[in-house]
Structures are given as structure tokens and as C-alpha cells.
Amino acid sequence: MEVKHPALRQPSIARVAASYLLLVGLPLLAVPMIFKVGRQLSAPPAIGGEWTFRLGSSGSSAGCPWQGVKQIDASITQAGPDVRITFKAGSGPVLVGWLWGQGMEGHRLAARSPTVPGSPRIERLTAMVQARDPDRTMEGSLSFAADAECETPFSAARSFSSQQSAQ
Amino acid sequence: MRDTILRSEVFFFATECAMMSEGFRLLLQVGVILMISRVVGKLFSKIRQPQVVGEMVGGILLGPSLLGWVAPRISNIVFPASSLSHLQALSEIGLVLFMFMVGLSLNSGEVNSNRRAAVLISHVSMVIPFCAGALIALYIYPRMADDSYSFKGFALFMGASMSVTAFPVLARILTERNLLQSKIGSLSIACAAVDDVTGWCVLAYVVFTIRASRAATPAYLMGVEAVAYALLMLFVVKPFTCYFERVFTANKRLTEHAFALMVLLLLASALLTEWLGLHLVFGAFLMGAIMPRSPEFVRHVVEKFESLTVVVLLPLFFGLSGLRTAINMVVGQGLWIYALIIIVAAIASKLGGSLIAARLTGMAWKDATGLGVLMNTRGLMELIILNVGLEIGAIPTTVFSIMVLMALATTFMTCPLLDCLYPAGVAKSAERELQKPQVA
Numbered sequence: 082m083e084v085k086h087p088a089l090r091q092p093s094i095a096r097v098a099a100s101y102l103l104l105v106g107l108p109l110l111a112v113p114m115i116f117k118v119g120r121q122l123s124a125p126p127a128i129g130g131e132w133t134f135r136l137g138s139s140g141s142s143a144g145c146p147w148q149g150v151k152q153i154d155a156s157i158t159q160a161g162p163d164v165r166i167t168f169k170a171g172s173g174p175v176l177v178g179w180l181w182g183q184g185m186e187g188h189r190l191a192a193r194s195p196t197v198p199g200s201p202r203i204e205r206l207t208a209m210v211q212a213r214d215p216d217r218t219m220e221g222s223l224s225f226a227a228d229a230e231c232e233t234p235f236s237a238a239r240s241f242s243s244q245q246s247a248q
Numbered sequence: 249m250r251d252t253i254l255r256s257e258v259f260f261f262a263t264e265c266a267m268m269s270e271g272f273r274l275l276l277q278v279g280v281i282l283m284i285s286r287v288v289g290k291l292f293s294k295i296r297q298p299q300v301v302g303e304m305v306g307g308i309l310l311g312p313s314l315l316g317w318v319a320p321r322i323s324n325i326v327f328p329a330s331s332l333s334h335l336q337a338l339s340e341i342g343l344v345l346f347m348f349m350v351g352l353s354l355n356s357g358e359v360n361s362n363r364r365a366a367v368l369i370s371h372v373s374m375v376i377p378f379c380a381g382a383l384i385a386l387y388i389y390p391r392m393a394d395d396s397y398s399f400k401g402f403a404l405f406m407g408a409s410m411s412v413t414a415f416p417v418l419a420r421i422l423t424e425r426n427l428l429q430s431k432i433g434s435l436s437i438a439c440a441a442v443d444d445v446t447g448w449c450v451l452a453y454v455v456f457t458i459r460a461s462r463a464a465t466p467a468y469l470m471g472v473e474a475v476a477y478a479l480l481m482l483f484v485v486k487p488f489t490c491y492f493e494r495v496f497t498a499n500k501r502l503t504e505h506a507f508a509l510m511v512l513l514l515l516a517s518a519l520l521t522e523w524l525g526l527h528l529v530f531g532a533f534l535m536g537a538i539m540p541r542s543p544e545f546v547r548h549v550v551e552k553f554e555s556l557t558v559v560v561l562l563p564l565f566f567g568l569s570g571l572r573t574a575i576n577m578v579v580g581q582g583l584w585i586y587a588l589i590i591i592v593a594a595i596a597s598k599l600g601g602s603l604i605a606a607r608l609t610g611m612a613w614k615d616a617t618g619l620g621v622l623m624n625t626r627g628l629m630e631l632i633i634l635n636v637g638l639e640i641g642a643i644p645t646t647v648f649s650i651m652v653l654m655a656l657a658t659t660f661m662t663c664p665l666l667d668c669l670y671p672a673g674v675a676k677s678a679e680r681e682l683q684k685p686q687v688a
Contacts, residue, residue, distance in 0.1 A: 091362070091363070091364050091365060092364055092365060092368075092608070092609040092610050094364070096608065096609075097364045097365075097367075097368050097609070100368055100372075100605065100608040100609075101368055101371070101372075104368075104372040104375070104376065104601070104604065104605060104608075105368075105371050105372055105375045108375045108376055108378075108379045109375060109379075111379055112378070112379060112382060112407075115379070115382045115383060115385075115386060115403065116382070116399075116400060116403065118386060119382075119385065119386055119389065119399040119400070119403055120399060120400075122386065122389055122390050122399055123390065123395070124389060124390055124393045124394050124395045124397065124399075125390070125394050125395065126394060126395050127394035127395055127396035127397075128394070129394070159394060160392055160583060160644070160646040161388075161390065161391040161392040161393060161394065162390075162391070212395070242396070
């Protein structure tokens, strides 16, 4: 008399083959199509990392913040088109922004705005990103609160990318 | 007054730590990681979760998700970015040893008795999540990546990381719940074993594809080198490994000389795959896979490596992964919705795919669901794949963090769902039933 272990009953070869074709073969056929569609997609320019901002002469008003300041460092973190810019000056004004094409716009993050008197309140940043691999540069302007005349042009260059630090 | 004292204490601690030598800081880091991972692991085992889940969570708590957020100065003192390379080196040694043990523990006998069902279920449980990952990549690539990541590499890695099953964690869960000898236990172990081999082959191809697209060496040449390496391992090194079994049989243990030689071969294999443009985990895995298979020998070698690897070195790997995981970045930037999409898709594709395949092989609904739950366990293997992806620049840090959350969620849910499907008493009586010979 044969002793069977019910745990080890095997499905028929035909059933397995049909299931394999349906559940493995068909999805695998879809993979090249997914990659073909994906080749048409574009991602925002990579600007995450450590940046150095070189400031131009700011506006016509003598009381413009950062008057006389030539260079400021900043850290940019990025998730797709969403960016966060933290300036390493004073109490570190923080801007949140977004990328569209090669352009970037950022505005003050109210919760992290410095309230220390005399510390600059950056309201807005607009820039165009130049994507020259591997270097990235930006040119644009910073607008400060309280004085519409104080629009400070800047040019920025990336010294260290966030991908390099992750690796 | 209190604030002044506290600030001065922190300042004093900071000054002392700033004067630490690198060796001192590394020892401090190792001590902190081991302590936290043991404590959190113990807490998780109290709620019937595998220790490894607690260790993974402990690593995350030490990173920017908690310590770096609550006490950034202390985090910067204990884990400054400049010192992490030493920790990474140690954790990679642990990873190499662990992957060697994984390769060593592969047992084709587990597959033989359930071959047809295991291959079908395993491959379905990989292909469907892989496609789900690639489809999700279409949606999240323009939203979470940037142009330093190619879509192909991004989608391949999303697919690979969605399709993996954590064989060691699964085996541990089955053992703890007394399900290892049950029908579902033996089949899920067989499926996970097939998953492991297939998964590492797929991952090797993915890594090779990504690195080849950036390397100066032509891709075909890299392919030839990889094939030459595989042939060297199978036809030169594998026959040589019989020496270790002969030494073990003659001496009832591995001599120190033989053990040292084994470690040297392991390191050489890992270094070779790293040099070839794959990753060192593949060399370590293959070295383990080609070792002799006698149960006593395997058990002896695993015992030699296990304590140091599992207790000391692997938690460092979890710690390093945690230091790279920034959940606050996910929440703070409103990326939680993408996290939810990824977690739901990962569960649906893996659990659902395994369930459907198991039903097609004739399994009952309850057992098919249980198998799907087990195959959905991603745990440590997911972390390994994600770290490889981050290191080779296939995925950005935000995606890494979300996928770590996914790994945690899918591993964490395994035990409670299994307990619902197989309360301990039912498992024991089912086992006794299976052990009775059934006469045809």
C-alpha cells in the first residue's frame, strides 16, 4: 500500500504551463512597453547639494539686507520638482520652491522664518538652472521683505551634489 | 540657570567628542548601534515580531528620522557624516559574511519535493510585483527623481525591490510559529529559495545594466568578464571547496588554516564581483552557494560565522541604513501619498500574485492566503537591495526612505496576519495530522 503525504501533491504539468504563460509570460511582455513609455519621461534638473551664492549689488536702497555681502553658502534638498533651500547665514532663512523646466521659484517658509531683528527675510527667489554636466549653475534674483527696491541678483554654483554624499 | 548648565554640559560633551580619535568614535558608534538594536529588537520580540524587525526600526531611530530630528547636535557628534565611511566599511564586511551564509544555506532539496508549484508561485510572485514597480516608476519618476537618475535604472530598481522576499526572516518566522514542517511552511520555504536564486540573478543583471551604461568599459566586455568569473567559480573554485569538507570530515571541525583559507576565498570572490562592476554581495552569495552541501558541514560553518555576523555586524548594516533613511523628509515634503501608493502596490502585487498562483496549483484559500502573506515578507533582503541601489545611484534618498518604510510595513504585517490565519493551537494539530501516514 502506498503512503501519500497530502502536503506534497503536485499540480499537473499542463496546468502549471498554462498558469506560467498567463501569469509570467504576459506580464513580462508588458515590461518592454513600460520602458518604451518611460524613455519619453523627463525628470527635473538635479540641484540637490551644497551651493555657493555670489551676490551682485542689491537695488538702489542703501538699507538693503546683505548689502556688502559677496558670498553666501546654502544647502538645497530636492525631491523631484520640490526643493528646499536653507541659507547658511544668520539664522538660516529657509525657502521652499519648485522646479519647472529649467526655471525655479522659491518663497519663504513661514514656520522657519527668522525673527531675529536684523536678520534678512528673503521673500522670494527666482532662478534659471544651467545644466552643464557635471557642474550645475544658477542665475536669478532674491527679493527681501519690507523693501521692494531690494532685489539682489545672484549667480550660484554647486560645490557638492547630494548624490555624491549619499554614495 | 538650568538651561545654562544644560548648554554647558552639551558644550563640554561636544568639545570632548570633537577631540575623539576616529577609532574611539567608531567604537562609540558600534556600541550605540548594538545597544539600541538589542533593546528595540527585544521590545519587538515581546509583540511577537522577529528580532530583525526591531533591529531595522532601531537603525531608523538613530538616523535623521528621530535622533537627527530631535537632537541634531548629539546626532552630529556621535554620527558625523565624515565618520560614516568607517561604519560603512564594517557593515559591508557584515553584509559579505551574511550573504555567504545565505548562499551556504540554500538547499535544493527544499525545492525538489515541491518543484512545480514552487517554481510557478515563486516566479509569479516576482514578475507581477516587478511589473507593478516598473508601472509605479512611470508615475513617480518625474515626481521624485531628477535628471541624474535614468528612468531605466530607476524602474529596474523599483521593480527589483518590489519583487524580493526575505528568505532568512521567513524561515525564522516559520520556525517560531511551528509552521516549518507544515504544508504551507515547506512550500513557502521552497518558493523563497527559488525567489532568492532568481532574485539575485535579476538584481545582478539590473546592477550590471546600470553600471555598464556609465562605465568606460563596453558593456559586452563587462558581460564577458562576468561570465568568465561565473565559469571560474563553477569549474575551478567549486571543485576546490571539497577540500574544506575533507578537512572537516577528518578533524570533525574546520581547522584554523582551512577557515582562514575559506574567508580569503570569500573576500576574493566579493572583491572580484565589485571590481567587475557588479556588487560585492553577489560574490559573497555565489561563494556560499558553491560550498559543499552536507548538513553537518553547513551547520558547522554557519555556526562559526553566525554570532559575529548576526549579533555584531548585521546591526551595523541596519544602523547605516537607518542613518540614510529620512522619514521626516518624506512627511515634511508631503510625499506620504507616494509612500502609501508604493506600500499598497507592493502588498497587492506580491501577496495577490502569490495567492493567485497558489490557488492555480490547487491550494485551499486559507493556505494560499497564508503563502501570500509569507512571500510578502521583504525585511532584510529589501534593505540590502535598497542600499545597493542607493550606492550605485539608481534611486534617490527620498525613494530609498519610502522603500525602507515599505520593507518595514510588509515585514511587520506578516506575523499578525499569520496569527489570524494560523493560531498556534491549530498549527500544532495540523502538524500532528500531517505527520500521520495517509494510506492511498
